[in-house]
Amino acid sequence: MTATSSRPRDGGGPLTGTGAMVRLALRRDRLRLPIWVLVVVALVPRFYYAATSAVVPTPQALADATRLIRASFMRVLAGPFFGAEAVTTQKYFLAAYWVEFLLAAALMNILLVTRHTRAEEQSGRAELVRAAVVGRPAQLTAALVVAAAGNAVLALLAAVAAGAIGFTAGGALLFGASLAAAGMVFAAVAAVTAQLTEHPRGATGLAGAVLFVAWLLRGAGSLQAEQGGPLFWLSPIGWSQQTRVLAGDRWWPLGLSVLLAALLVAAAYALAGRRDLGAALVAARPGTACAPVWLRSPLALALRLRRAAIVSWAAAFLAVGLVLGGMTGAMSVTDLPIFAGADFGRAWLGLMVFTGSLYTGVHAVLSVLRLRAEEVRGLAGPVLAGPTSRRAWFGSSLLASALAVVALLTVYGVALGAGAALSTGDGRLVAEVAWASLRRVPEVLVLLAVPAALLGLAPRAAGAAAWAVLGCSGFVAVLGAYLRLPGPLVNASVLSHLPWHPLEAAAPVATVVLLGLAAALTGLGLYGLRRRDLSTG
Amino acid sequence: MTPAITVSGLVKTFGPARALDGLDLTVNTGEVHGFLGPNGAGKSTTIRILLGLVRATSGTVRLLGGDPWADAVALHRRLAYVPGDVELWPNLTGGEVIDVLGRLRGGIDERRKRELIERFELDPRKKARTYSKGNRQKVALVSALAADVELLILDEPTSGLDPLMEAVFQQVVAEVKAAGRTVLLSSHILAQVETLADRITIVRDGRAVESGTLARLRHLTRTTIAAETASPVTGLDRLPGVHRARAGAGSVSFSVDAEHLDAAVRHLTTFGIRSLVSHPPTLEELMLRHYETEEAAA
Ligand SMILES: Nc1ncnc2c1ncn2[C@@H]1O[C@H](COP(=O)(O)OP(=O)(O)OP(=O)(O)O)[C@@H](O)[C@H]1O
Ligand SMILES: [Mg+2]
Numbered sequence: 001m002t003a004t005s006s007r008p009r010d011g012g013g014p015l016t017g018t019g020a021m022v023r024l025a026l027r028r029d030r031l032r033l034p035i036w037v038l039v040v041v042a043l044v045p046r047f048y049y050a051a052t053s054a055v056v057p058t059p060q061a062l063a064d065a066t067r068l069i070r071a072s073f074m075r076v077l078a079g080p081f082f083g084a085e086a087v088t089t090q091k092y093f094l095a096a097y098w099v100e101f102l103l104a105a106a107l108m109n110i111l112l113v114t115r116h117t118r119a120e121e122q123s124g125r126a127e128l129v130r131a132a133v134v135g136r137p138a139q140l141t142a143a144l145v146v147a148a149a150g151n152a153v154l155a156l157l158a159a160v161a162a163g164a165i166g167f168t169a170g171g172a173l174l175f176g177a178s179l180a181a182a183g184m185v186f187a188a189v190a191a192v193t194a195q196l197t198e199h200p201r202g203a204t205g206l207a208g209a210v211l212f213v214a215w216l217l218r219g220a221g222s223l224q225a226e227q228g229g230p231l232f233w234l235s236p237i238g239w240s241q242q243t244r245v246l247a248g249d250r251w252w253p254l255g256l257s258v259l260l261a262a263l264l265v266a267a268a269y270a271l272a273g274r275r276d277l278g279a280a281l282v283a284a285r286p287g288t289a290c291a292p293v294w295l296r297s298p299l300a301l302a303l304r305l306r307r308a309a310i311v312s313w314a315a316a317f318l319a320v321g322l323v324l325g326g327m328t329g330a331m332s333v334t335d336l337p338i339f340a341g342a343d344f345g346r347a348w349l350g351l352m353v354f355t356g357s358l359y360t361g362v363h364a365v366l367s368v369l370r371l372r373a374e375e376v377r378g379l380a381g382p383v384l385a386g387p388t389s390r391r392a393w394f395g396s397s398l399l400a401s402a403l404a405v406v407a408l409l410t411v412y413g414v415a416l417g418a419g420a421a422l423s424t425g426d427g428r429l430v431a432e433v434a435w436a437s438l439r440r441v442p443e444v445l446v447l448l449a450v451p452a453a454l455l456g457l458a459p460r461a462a463g464a465a466a467w468a469v470l471g472c473s474g475f476v477a478v479l480g481a482y483l484r485l486p487g488p489l490v491n492a493s494v495l496s497h498l499p500w501h502p503l504e505a506a507a508p509v510a511t512v513v514l515l516g517l518a519a520a521l522t523g524l525g526l527y528g529l530r531r532r533d534l535s536t537g
Numbered sequence: 538m539t540p541a542i543t544v545s546g547l548v549k550t551f552g553p554a555r556a557l558d559g560l561d562l563t564v565n566t567g568e569v570h571g572f573l574g575p576n577g578a579g580k581s582t583t584i585r586i587l588l589g590l591v592r593a594t595s596g597t598v599r600l601l602g603g604d605p606w607a608d609a610v611a612l613h614r615r616l617a618y619v620p621g622d623v624e625l626w627p628n629l630t631g632g633e634v635i636d637v638l639g640r641l642r643g644g645i646d647e648r649r650k651r652e653l654i655e656r657f658e659l660d661p662r663k664k665a666r667t668y669s670k671g672n673r674q675k676v677a678l679v680s681a682l683a684a685d686v687e688l689l690i691l692d693e694p695t696s697g698l699d700p701l702m703e704a705v706f707q708q709v710v711a712e713v714k715a716a717g718r719t720v721l722l723s724s725h726i727l728a729q730v731e732t733l734a735d736r737i738t739i740v741r742d743g744r745a746v747e748s749g750t751l752a753r754l755r756h757l758t759r760t761t762i763a764a765e766t767a768s769p770v771t772g773l774d775r776l777p778g779v780h781r782a783r784a785g786a787g788s789v790s791f792s793v794d795a796e797h798l799d800a801a802v803r804h805l806t807t808f809g810i811r812s813l814v815s816h817p818p819t820l821e822e823l824m825l826r827h828y829e830t831e832e833a834a835a
Contacts, residue, residue: 017610024626124620128677130588130590130609131588131613131690132613132618133610133641133642134641135609135610276590277585
């Protein structure tokens with residue numbers, strides 16, 4: 001502990017102990033937080049380099065790129081675009097990548113705040129802390145203070161990075177501030193969702209859903225008008241973009257972010273001050289006294305344990321699929337060079353099918369890492385001490401995760417297809433999109449098999465490594481072409497091998513290779529698991 | 538002197554579940570108070586209310602002269618708590634956790650901390666992730682017992698400790714008591730409470746069913762007698778106040794209400810006593826008796 005001993009002042013203010021909690025949080029996150037900030041900041045020059053290689057060479061290229069960025073397709077993903085009259089590479093950089101930075105900042109804050117609030121309560125550690133001289137809202141306050149500090153550092157470093165790639169000083173500062181503002185709003189969102197559910201995963205999921213809606217409203221608003229229509233103004237992500245960095249720099253939209261953050265924080269405090277430690281908004285209801293008859297095999301147990309997660313993900317996929325599919329009709333066909341001659345609606349659907357596969361990968365990794373948590377927390381012990389072999393435990397858990405992957409991709413594909421069919425009037429899209437979604441099962445199985453292999457071979461590193469593989473694969477697959485990444489690197493990504501478009505493209509060789517890889521990784525995991533010691537709590 | 542803790546008519550509901558149902562509890566200043574009850578009786582819930590972690594549904598609760606919910610922070614300066622299930626931050630060492638918790642309480646007595654670490658044979662340099670259950674428990678115990686506070690609230694504090702460490706714990710609590718501090722000790726380990734507690738309260742289904750000194754509670758209850766006699770004992774069942782009589786060839790055992798003890802022993806002498814063992818009711822028997830009476834009433 002680097003913190004110096006400090007005796008809290010007398011009196012019993014509700015914020016007593018906040019300082020100590022801040023130091024504790026910084027000690028716990030001494031690696032995690034700097035890594036987050038540095039990775040986000042490092043992407044500024046990296047994306048800028050991509051932008052220069054995309055547009056710099058000739059005025060003609062710049063004009064093409066501008067047309068691309070103004071197409072409705074890109075507006076939904078990255079829009080809106082300010083300052084189209086006099087495009088520069090810096091403006092192009094903002095138009096193409098600003099949203100990604102805002103999303104990253106928001107995600108960093110959601111994870112950070114949940115980790116220091118609801119996760120502490122659920123683990124039982126908060127009970128020890130709260131029994132000490134620590135005010136009821138001190139932990140929440142500390143989490144927000146750490147988030148604010150992290151956002152301030154992020155803003156400063158991002159501003160420096162933006163200055164280095166040729167932003168004006170004012171523009172660079174405003175860019176940094178826009179990230180911090182989005183980050184702070186979502187720190188506040190997470191502060192509220194942490195009061196609502198008993199499990200940290202639920203809190204993260206709810207905050208993530210809010211983030212997705214914010215992203216969607218921003219996209220829909222960008223479709224309404226190039227500078228952002230009414231829907232756009234409903235999105236906190238949009239407010240950050242409305243600062244119009246380098247296109248008339250204005251600070252006042254960030255006032256909206258500050259206001260919303262303040263309101264949400266006030267709501268979080270009101271909820272936190274009233275409720276019992278560890279309690280959710282609604283008390284847990286009693287369940288059944290006996291296990292149902294089907295709950296008799298390791299596979300059934302694995303599915304039962306994952307049921308709540310699978311059902312909530314499926315519900316989210318259903319809603320998201322319908323909405324994203326419903327946008328298909330609005331995608332106008334333009335002369336985009338990269339999709340020259342292609343059916344634009346189908347190109348959009350191809351990209352969305354791929355996105356679904358990426359998110360299913362997130363589910364798969366969570367589902368497999370559950371095994372590690374079961375092992376460490378001693379839940380695997382009683383099962384393995386019975387006649388269940390490690391192979392049966394591991395295999396049936398992975399099978400349950402794999403079945404969930406297939407189910408989720410099906411639900412998503414059908415929903416996306418149905419949304420598309422409704423918006424375009426083309427009923428064939430349902431089957432076509434569902435099939436395209438199912439064809440991505442092999443790559444998600446590889447994403448699932450990576451943590452499975454690590455669980456056997458390097459269990460302590462499994463979590464971090466699995467997320468790194470998923471993150472890098474997604475990053476490279478989505479942006480590899482734009483970033484002009486070297487071919488071998490792109491090919492190293494699990495997600496680069498099944499084509500996104502046209503929708504009906506099949507890739508039998510890649511499919512077989514990916515399935516083989518997934519099987520091999522799983523085998524490796526089982527090999528390791530049968531040889532290593534089990535960790536105990 | 539005002540009691541350290543007074544609870545009356547305490548009710549706590551979790552949705553439809555009624556965890557506490559009119560519980561009464563008084564802990565006098567300077568005493569060690571045993572808080573006993575079967576699983577799910579409501580001990581931890583009561584303690585969490587006393588700590589202001591959970592809000593009472595109804596009833597009155599006073600702790601060290603304050604309201605545990607409204608004055609939580611000020612009161613926590615004067616108490617320390619050890620839960621039965623200790624969770625620690627996995628990437629901090631045990632020593633770091635002890636310091637963090639100590640500082641959160643307003644500073645820690647370094648000398649006493651070192652002494653306790655030694656007595657509990659704890660290695661403070663290990664990461665919390667690698668501690669066994671008992672060692673996690675020791676971390677919380679050291680941090681709480683090293684605190685200079687008036688009141689210790691201990692919720693099954695020795696779950697997972699080995700018998701040697703259990704003995705160390707008993708010694709330390711005896712010292713704490715000698716220093717004039719108040720201790721609320723919840724437990725299933727009856728022997729632990731028997732030796733330490735001045736008074737005990739037994740809870741069941743969210744209510745206090747008995748409260749008082751052990752001596753008084755025993756007086757209210759039955760003594761168990763086992764004897765060997767020269768000739769087989771007869772006629773025991775007809776004596777008033779005798780329960781669960783079991784007679785074998787030349788041996789007999791039964792329990793008898795305090796006021797009928799004299800008559801029962803007199804009866805035995807007529808059969809020629811060879812050996813006689815009598816023991817006062819254990820707390821198990823105290824609790825069992827309550828189950829029996831309630832079942833009989835139901
Ligand atoms: N958060 C909660 N939601 C619903 N019911 C609860 C909750 N906390 C406790 N209970 C219920 O309240 C009752 C009392 O629980 P409590 O933990 O106080 O028992 P206890 O006496 O400490 O038991 P043990 O000796 O097993 O620790 C139990 O029936 C328990 O199921
Ligand atoms: Mg308990």
